[in-house]
Amino acid sequence: MKTKHQLAVICTMAISLAMSLAAQAPQMPKFRFENFTTANGLPNNHVFAVLVDGPRVWAATEDGLAVYENHAWKTYTTKDGLAHRAVLSLALDKNTGDLWAGTMAGLSRISAGRIDTFTQLNSGLSNDVVYGVSVEGENVWVATAAGGCRLNLRTGVWTLYNERNTPMNEIWAYAVAATPTKVYYAIWGSGLLEYDQKTGRWDKYDDPDGENEMVLFKDQGLIHEIVTSVSYVDNIVWAATYFGDSRYDGRYWHNFLTKDSGLPSNFTNTVKGVDGTHAWFGTDKGLAYYDGANWAVYRPSLQDGKPEMTVRDAEGRVTTIAVTSAPAHNYVLGIDFDGDDIWVATAKGLSHGIRQRP
Numbered sequence: 001m002k003t004k005h006q007l008a009v010i011c012t013m014a015i016s017l018a019m020s021l022a023a024q025a026p027q028m029p030k031f032r033f034e035n036f037t038t039a040n041g042l043p044n045n046h047v048f049a050v051l052v053d054g055p056r057v058w059a060a061t062e063d064g065l066a067v068y069e070n071h072a073w074k075t076y077t078t079k080d081g082l083a084h085r086a087v088l089s090l091a092l093d094k095n096t097g098d099l100w101a102g103t104m105a106g107l108s109r110i111s112a113g114r115i116d117t118f119t120q121l122n123s124g125l126s127n128d129v130v131y132g133v134s135v136e137g138e139n140v141w142v143a144t145a146a147g148g149c150r151l152n153l154r155t156g157v158w159t160l161y162n163e164r165n166t167p168m169n170e171i172w173a174y175a176v177a178a179t180p181t182k183v184y185y186a187i188w189g190s191g192l193l194e195y196d197q198k199t200g201r202w203d204k205y206d207d208p209d210g211e212n213e214m215v216l217f218k219d220q221g222l223i224h225e226i227v228t229s230v231s232y233v234d235n236i237v238w239a240a241t242y243f244g245d246s247r248y249d250g251r252y253w254h255n256f257l258t259k260d261s262g263l264p265s266n267f268t269n270t271v272k273g274v275d276g277t278h279a280w281f282g283t284d285k286g287l288a289y290y291d292g293a294n295w296a297v298y299r300p301s302l303q304d305g306k307p308e309m310t311v312r313d314a315e316g317r318v319t320t321i322a323v324t325s326a327p328a329h330n331y332v333l334g335i336d337f338d339g340d341d342i343w344v345a346t347a348k349g350l351s352h353g354i355r356q357r358p
Helices: 004-024
Strands: 031-036 047-053 057-061 064-069 072-076 087-092 099-101 107-110 112-119 130-136 140-146 145-151 158-161 173-178 182-188 192-198 202-205 227-233 236-241 244-248 254-255 268-273 279-283 286-290 297-298 309-314 318-321 332-338 343-345 349-358
Touching: 031 343, 047 349, 057 087, 057 343, 099 130, 099 140, 099 254, 107 130, 130 182, 140 182, 145 173, 182 236, 192 227, 192 236, 236 268, 244 268, 268 332, 279 332, 279 343, 286 332
Parallel strands: 047 087, 047 332, 087 130, 130 173, 173 227, 227 268
Antiparallel strands: 031 349, 047 057, 047 343, 057 064, 064 072, 087 099, 099 107, 107 112, 130 140, 140 145, 140 173, 145 158, 173 182, 182 192, 182 227, 192 202, 227 236, 236 244, 244 254, 268 279, 279 286, 286 297, 297 309, 309 318, 332 343, 343 349
């Protein structure tokens, strides 16, 4: 039986080892999270998306569109002209400052406090359930439950995209990312669609093996057909699915699974690329960051709910970093940035991660 002195020595050695491992861990972003819920002004704790608009932060919730400005919340509802109380997606027109909100019953534009709504009945919108929206130049690209569409703001002309004029098999368009060169649609059950703005041609990226639970050959192509989110930045495509994530540079694929990466879960709701190397992933088991080699995960612990940050290096070593706060919930649905800060939409609140410097 060990003496008290021996136990104290063992304890000291264990603490020293933990501190040494933490010091050797890759330097990943560390945040102090402040969380917003109905208790401090949010209209509903279920937040589908978040968008940073200069000094304003917009939150798409299950019970209205909320904006945070000057440390106070204001909510737009159907009484103000919003298409539906459940807001699913957000996009900003940087040329005009207009905000576009996709809802369960149409697409709403908020311009200087005025709300105009587009539906199947009064416009060329493909379907009133709008899962995604992206603004590029004078075009608004929309992802709906019945395919995609595009509104030209200058001419007012709508163009529909579905199984008749694109390679999509399923028409459940879950997200869209538009840039001046490429437009990408995340299609539920039909992979990733790419539209070339210059040529007007469509390409489709599929899961080559078609298996639901595993990839037969690593990095052979898109990891799965059920694509939930897409981000295109610096000529790199980041794609999120419910069975892992993919990165595509136009020639090579790199896939991420929990078994061989730092992803906390393969079930990914959203991905947000910072550049061609760095990206954030919102999963059902926490928020993850990838720097091209190492991973960090931010969440309430799955065991006891206490704030937790872990870092996994390129060799697979995992280190726990001491933190005092975490995102509001592990089920992450939306991500946006405010400089070095991060905003996180979750199923039980909106979180503001304030970057901490060493």
